[in-house]
Amino acid sequence: MSYAVILVDSTSHAVRIEKLLAPTDIVCKLIPVPRHLSSDCGVCIRIDQDDMERIRQLLDQSNAPFRSIEVI
Amino acid sequence: MKRSNDGDPSSRTPEGAIYLDNAATSWPKPPEVVAAMREFQETSAANPGRSGHRMSIQAARVVYETRQAVADLLGAKDPLRVIFGLNITDGLNLALHGLLKSGDHVITSSMEHNSVMRPLRELVRKGVEMTQVTCAPDGTLEPKMVEREVKPNTRMIVLNHASNVCGTLLPIQEVARIARNNGLLFLVDAAQTAGVLPVDMLDDHIDLLGFTGHKSLYGPMGNGGLLVGERVDPGELHPMRQGGTGSRSEHEEQPDFFPDCYESGTPNAIGLSGLLAALSWLGERGVTNIRAHEEALCAELLDGLAHIRGVEVYGTRDAKKQTATVAFNIRGMEPSTVGLRLDEQHGVLCRVGLHCAPSAHRTLGTFPYGCVRFGLGVFNTFDDVQDALKAVHQLAREER
Structure with missing residues (x-):
């Protein structure tokens, strides 16, 4: 499976997005941020690449803060 | 923890004292x-x-x-x-x-x-x-x-x-x-x-x-x-x-x-x-239900205190215009004495003095001696109020 990650500023933001996605059929998992994407010690949300556009729309509608979505 | 009939935790300590200091911190907490x-x-x-x-x-x-x-x-x-x-x-x-x-x-x-x-x-x-x-x-x-x-x-x-x-x-x-x-x-x-x-x-x-x-x-x-x-x-x-x-x-x-x-x-x-x-x-439980219970307790406490000779109540004296926190003094007795005797002789736990609010006490006319404060909570009962009133009544009678 090909993954992408949603980068966020803090774990609070990650949990917020996890909660936003919970009622949908989108599968996500909170994981440590891959080192090559950021030197931050926090977490990000791993998603399926196929869900990227749907998620982007959901995030825009909800005003949930996020930094970027990156393919890994 | 001891629970009353309707499933709530008891507002009495294991020694049987009545907890009336909820304005400082609520006790007991829901067991959950x-x-x-x-x-x-x-x-x-x-x-x-x-x-x-x-x-x-x-x-x-x-x-x-x-x-x-x-x-x-x-x-x-x-x-x-x-x-x-x-x-x-x-x-x-x-x-x-x-x-x-x-x-x-x-x-x-x-x-x-x-x-x-x-x-x-x-x-x-x-x-x-x-x-x-x-x-x-x-x-x-x-x-x-x-x-x-x-x-x-x-x-x-x-x-x-x-x-x-x-x-x-x-x-x-x-x-x-x-x-x-x-x-x-x-x-x-x-x-x-x-x-x-x-x-x-x-x-x-x-x-x-x-x-x-x-x-x-x-x-x-x-x-x-x-x-x-x-x-x-x-x-x-x-x-x-x-x-x-x-x-x-x-x-x-x-x-x-x-x-x-x-x-x-x-x-x-x-x-x-x-x-x-x-x-x-x-x-x-519902905020409205909690308020209704505390308001009813407060009304009963205010009414009881109003009928005790030598007790002066501060604030609105109207349960609808206040929280279930009631301030009063027994004429001729220092609040600290009242607090000690309520605790030791009657098993009523409350807070006396200035309550970290000297300006409020100046406004109420109770500075610098302060007052006695009963802070009711959701787990208090009408029995608690009646027992506390009896204790205040006895202290006021002894003082006369």
């Missing part, structure tokens, strides 16, 4: 609170937001759920703008020290607790101008008196929702309108009301709301903070402390986003897990 804290400690108590492993993430989820539950109860739009700290004093300090600077003018009332007055006195030393509007001798506030004090450099109005001494409610909705019409920030200290009276940041036009977890939200001690409304620019709210947040670790500068900017250091996550359970319990 202690159970949740135990479960959190045993299953999820990793450092929330600091590590990427599953237990740390689970702890972060609990903290976030608590943010959401606090926001939902108090009408805040954005759970990320719920800032957790040690208690409400922490939250009020952040709002006052974080926003007011030299040359700003702030308006407050004469009924405030030292959690507002001491930061304000410190800010006055640093060049902030303060006006304290005098309340009536029953602690009530005429909103027009506040509007009269607005000046070109006024930045903020800060008020408690209810007095911690005598329970008198202040007209926060009317004062919110004054703040809005004059372009001022409105900070409310809801220490005595959140959980027992409806408080809604959006509907009531409150910009900053201080709350505490351990009083009428029925959570454990060591939790509280500040809710920050949309009209407050995070660039203008300076954090009280800097430190590790688990975010932006590559930078030595403090993050500039909610809530991390204001929450350095490991939070009291176990306490928050208890607060979350408390808020869930509160949602099931």
